[in-house]
Amino acid sequence: MNIEELREYCLSLKDATEDMPFGDEYLVFRVWNKWFAVIPLKDTELNVSVKCDPVKAIELREKYNRVQAAWHFNKKYWNCITLNADMDDETVKYWIRNSVSEVVKKFPKKIQAAYMDG
Numbered sequence: 001m002n003i004e005e006l007r008e009y010c011l012s013l014k015d016a017t018e019d020m021p022f023g024d025e026y027l028v029f030r031v032w033n034k035w036f037a038v039i040p041l042k043d044t045e046l047n048v049s050v051k052c053d054p055v056k057a058i059e060l061r062e063k064y065n066r067v068q069a070a071w072h073f074n075k076k077y078w079n080c081i082t083l084n085a086d087m088d089d090e091t092v093k094y095w096i097r098n099s100v101s102e103v104v105k106k107f108p109k110k111i112q113a114a115y116m117d118g
Contacts, residue, residue: 001089003039003046009093010037013100015115032107032115036099046083048092049073050099
């Protein structure tokens with residue numbers, strides 16, 4: 001997967017938006033103003049940071065050599081996945097969708113319902 005395919009996939013998710021709050025170094029994807037994926041644009045390899053359940057975050061780091069605790073994030077919840085390495089594209093997409101779910105489940109119940117219904 002290349003960066004344009006990754007970007008298009010993130011934007012294809014329900015109510016996803018993108019912005020660059022830190023200048024040209026990071027591309028941030030949000031659902032209802034909450035981050036679900038971050039692409040560092042200055043890295044030599046294509047990476048994406050995603051939010052995970054804390055137990056699953058550790059499991060992924062143990063299973064894949066190219067999944068690490070995300071730099072500059074709460075390492076309990078955020079993983080950095082190097083693309084085109086030991087995780088296939090469909091699995092990367094799964095973890096991006098999972099990140100959206102992790103973000104949405106932190107919303108108040110009424111907002112969760114609005115997101116699911118909308």
